[in-house]
Amino acid sequence: MLITQRRFSNTFTFTFEPDTLTYSRTDAYGSHSFELPYGSIGMDPHRTTERNATLFNGGILLSVWGLAQAGYALAHGDPLGIIFLFPGIACFLLHVLTKIELTSLGSDAGEIVLLHDKQHDRIMETIQERRKKQLLEWYGNINFANDPEEEIRKFHWLHSQHLISEGQLQQIITTIRNADIEGMDGIDDSIPPQQ
Structure with missing residues (x-):
């Protein structure tokens, strides 16, 4: 896709x-x-x-230039000199709108x-x-060959990532704590069905 x-x-x-x-x-x-x-x-x-920082910087530059040109034109009696302010104003407006x-x-x-x-x-x-799907594929199985506390930390992390519910976490912790580690060595057990 x-x-x-x-x-x-x-x-x-x-x-x-x-x-x-x-x-x-x-x-x-x-x-x-x-x-x-x-x-x-x-x-x-x-x-x-x-x-767009270029429009902002251009607005500053054109405003300074426009003020100088408008001031010079107005000082010489040309009221149309105010149009030199418009390019700077236009840049600032475009900066806000973009x-x-x-x-x-x-x-x-x-x-x-x-x-x-x-x-x-x-x-x-x-x-x-x-x-969510990929993390559960990677980390969602109980590995009884690992240290039980390490496995519990892994599932606490999955819960902190909102990938398993509180109920699923408690069920997994109970399963890990109650497991007969000697009899289940190396066996993977999937997490309970999704909520």
Whole structure:
């Protein structure tokens, strides 16, 4: 599945493969892309706003130039000299109007950025679902050959990531604590069915 988001000079592309996400971003400063497993994406989103700094800097420069030109024209009796102020004002207006709202997700490969548009919720839900599935495939089985306390910490972490419920966590802890480690050495046991 491929989803592309575009706004002004920004293009964000998400290619959802069965086990990996290929992400690419292109903007005025260049482009970058990377591929990573869903399980390495952090789900602690940060919302930010980006504005075009070139328009802001251009607005300052054109305003200074416009003030000087307008002052000179008005000093020489030309009331139309005020038009020299308009380019700077136009840059500031464009700077305000061209803002983009973004959500950033951390990952092992780099920052993943999503635009706040009609595709935003669909992309977030897809990443969350595939991340949950992959992390449960990686870490969702009880390995009775491991240290019981280490296994319990693993499942506490899965619970902290909202991948298993409190009831499932308690059931898993009970199973680990009650297991006859000698008789179950090396056996994997799947987590209880999803809520």
